[in-house]
Amino acid sequence: MTSPRSSAADITARAAALDAADPLRGLRERFLTPDEVVAYLDGNSLGRPLRETPRRVSDFVRDAWGGRLIRGWDEQWMDAPTRVGDRLAEVALGAAAGQTFIGDSTSVLLYKLIRAAIAARPGRREIVVDRDNFPTDRFLVEGIAAECGLDIRWVPSAADAGVRPQDLAPLLGPDTAVVVLSHVAYRSGFLADAAAITAQVHDAGGLMLWDLCHSVGVVSTELDRWSVDLAVGCTYKYLNGGPGSPAFGYVRADLQEELRQPLQGWMGAADPFDMAESYRPAPGIRRFLTGTPSILAMQPMLGMIELIAQAGIPAVRAKSVTLTEFALDLVDEQLVPSGVRLASPRDADRRGSHVTVDHPAFRAVTQRLWDRGVIPDFRPPDGLRIGLSPLSTSFAEVAAGIGAVATALRELG
Numbered sequence: 337m338t339s340p341r342s343s344a345a346d347i348t349a350r351a352a353a354l355d356a357a358d359p360l361r362g363l364r365e366r367f368l369t370p371d372e373v374v375a376y377l378d379g380n381s382l383g384r385p386l387r388e389t390p391r392r393v394s395d396f397v398r399d400a401w402g403g404r405l406i407r408g409w410d411e412q413w414m415d416a417p418t419r420v421g422d423r424l425a426e427v428a429l430g431a432a433a434g435q436t437f438i439g440d441s442t443s444v445l446l447y448k449l450i451r452a453a454i455a456a457r458p459g460r461r462e463i464v465v466d467r468d469n470f471p472t473d474r475f476l477v478e479g480i481a482a483e484c485g486l487d488i489r490w491v492p493s494a495a496d497a498g499v500r501p502q503d504l505a506p507l508l509g510p511d512t513a514v515v516v517l518s519h520v521a522y523r524s525g526f527l528a529d530a531a532a533i534t535a536q537v538h539d540a541g542g543l544m545l546w547d548l549c550h551s552v553g554v555v556s557t558e559l560d561r562w563s564v565d566l567a568v569g570c571t572y573k574y575l576n577g578g579p580g581s582p583a584f585g586y587v588r589a590d591l592q593e594e595l596r597q598p599l600q601g602w603m604g605a606a607d608p609f610d611m612a613e614s615y616r617p618a619p620g621i622r623r624f625l626t627g628t629p630s631i632l633a634m635q636p637m638l639g640m641i642e643l644i645a646q647a648g649i650p651a652v653r654a655k656s657v658t659l660t661e662f663a664l665d666l667v668d669e670q671l672v673p674s675g676v677r678l679a680s681p682r683d684a685d686r687r688g689s690h691v692t693v694d695h696p697a698f699r700a701v702t703q704r705l706w707d708r709g710v711i712p713d714f715r716p717p718d719g720l721r722i723g724l725s726p727l728s729t730s731f732a733e734v735a736a737g738i739g740a741v742a743t744a745l746r747e748l749g
């Protein structure tokens with residue numbers, strides 16, 4: 337048996353060795369890292385700003401907005417939703433150009449794309465969604481089902497896992513209109529087999545919508561190769577776009593002309609400045625826009641998309657796996673003996689970039705940690721979520737963070 341003291345030193349040394357061997361370690365300097373924050377373990381809820389972000393935003397205000405004024409729309413802003421969407425698609429989604437746009441919030445995009453999917457599958461009466469999906473996804477499905485007179489088929493899944501093809505199979509059939517699932521589950525971090533599930537939904541004649549909020553920017557995603565129909569995702573999590581930055585939507589090229597979305601505003605119309613008498617959808621992906629795009633709020637994500645491009649998703653994913661493996665080792669060594677239970681997959685191939693652990697004291701623990709600059713988040717009923725954003729999180733932070741959880745548990749014990 338090693339003494340607790342030497343084991344703490346040993347963990348620090350292991351973290352230092354992992355940081356020294358990390359090929360992406362140099363990129364951590366690109367983020368704002370205030371001294372008061374000991375360990376930021378919630379980049380999966382709100383990514384850190386890049387160091388360049390204040391400058392990028394103020395340059396935009398001064399030069400683009402202040403300098404070009406209304407001319408900015410013609411010169412560069414009208415195309416920003418699809419230009420930024422295409423770049424994101426290329427860097428992080430495995431999607432060809434012309435299928436991705438930056439739009440409203442994820443919630444609003446879910447509404448638009450689920451409604452469009454249902455309208456494209458007339459006569460099919462069921463929306464399939466899992467019980468453990470993020471609340472907004474479930475709430476929107478409930479609302480849409482009520483509005484359109486459809487039924488919901490709820491996929492059961494274990495809280496510490498996620499939806500597998502065999503869980504879904506009994507719920508699919510000739511009534512399946514659309515299936516809404518998260519690629520990485522927000523609570524457990526379970527990474528779904530998107531290729532297999534999409535194929536399964538297509539075999540039943542339904543459309544597949546993937547919510548990529550917790551996977552975009554950290555997990556290899558091949559929307560085109562998987563023949564995904566629809567996808568949405570946040571840009572303020574692993575894309576570091578800042579609080580409330582606009583979400584992205586993806587609609588497969590060959591579906592675009594067939595789909596009709598319900599919030600038909602002028603920005604999705606064929607010619608917004610035609611001031612036409614009635615709505616005619618724009619050709620292609622633009623028809624999924626509604627109102628004036630949030631150009632100002634798109635600025636911070638631009639730097640992060642380029643940083644991910646520089647690192648490359650395979651390297652980002654490799655670091656994510658090493659970070660979560662290290663976190664699991666520390667959970668087993670330091671937390672499990674205090675009665676903590678792992679609520680995330682052990683298999684790295686089925687795990688995204690966060691790890692959740694359960695313990696009845698975690699609500700109180702989280703408050704204590706936040707006061708000490710150690711910042712994970714709490715997810716009811718008793719889950720502590722440790723989010724590891726590969727470009728900004730160090731192994732030293734993981735060690736400090738999990739060590740602080742162990743200390744707080746002892747104090748509250």
Ligand SMILES: *Cc1c(COP(=O)(O)O)cnc(C)c1O
Nearest residue numbers: 441442443470472518522547549
């Ligand atoms: C974070 C998250 C959302 C957030 O939606 P907003 O409209 O941005 O509030 C939606 N779905 C999932 C799965 C999420 O993780």
